[in-house]
Amino acid sequence: MTTSRTLYLFCSAAPPVFDVARVIEEAQTDGWDLCLGLTPSAARWLEDSLDGLAALTGHPVRADYKRSGEPDVWPKADVILFAPATFNSINAWGLGLTNSFVVGVVAEGIGKGIRTVTMPCVNAAYVQHPQFEQSVATLRAAGVTVLYGEGGFAPNQPGQRRPEGYPWRLALDAVGAA
Numbered sequence: 001m002t003t004s005r006t007l008y009l010f011c012s013a014a015p016p017v018f019d020v021a022r023v024i025e026e027a028q029t030d031g032w033d034l035c036l037g038l039t040p041s042a043a044r045w046l047e048d049s050l051d052g053l054a055a056l057t058g059h060p061v062r063a064d065y066k067r068s069g070e071p072d073v074w075p076k077a078d079v080i081l082f083a084p085a086t087f088n089s090i091n092a093w094g095l096g097l098t099n100s101f102v103v104g105v106v107a108e109g110i111g112k113g114i115r116t117v118t119m120p121c122v123n124a125a126y127v128q129h130p131q132f133e134q135s136v137a138t139l140r141a142a143g144v145t146v147l148y149g150e151g152g153f154a155p156n157q158p159g160q161r162r163p164e165g166y167p168w169r170l171a172l173d174a175v176g177a178a
């Protein structure tokens, strides 16, 4: 297996985050050296699995900013995939609100020219909030690949899961093409 390319996988607190171990293995089979970053909420959801996920990736799982002066513990990213991306995280990113470590990295990543793909996980009620379309448009205009709508994630009804599940393979294929 070639592991010369580094992928940061960033997840926020939506149910597909529970697939993350399988998705990491799939990405590793695709040849990625993967580092896992989580929002604080996603880290709470996965708190019993964090040690196992660190062992699986071979890197610390990060959910917090490092302290000033601490060294970087991850190799530099070639590509970032932010998925699942919640309504909250997409809007924070679009608005440039970097309270969470992973949103801070992708916000800076725009300026650093790091190729970044995101796939929201949002229901049909969230997307009617006027900020959501604006955040998606802002991120697309900044060069982020947003897999939403035609050819990407289609919103589910509130409280329901899509029978075909979250389209992780679509996201991994977009990362491979990035």
Ligand SMILES: Cc1cc2nc3c(=O)[nH]c(=O)nc-3n(C[C@H](O)[C@H](O)[C@H](O)COP(=O)(O)O)c2cc1C
Residues within 6 Å of the ligand: 011, 012, 013, 014, 015, 039, 040, 041, 042, 085, 086, 087, 088, 089, 100, 121, 122, 123, 126
């Ligand atoms: C069971 C459960 C399922 C949720 N599913 C979603 C979801 O699919 N999409 C979403 O945007 N928020 C969802 N939320 C709400 C987010 O977890 C919440 O807004 C959280 O603050 C997101 O924070 P984060 O973006 O920092 O991870 C869900 C919450 C719960 C408790």
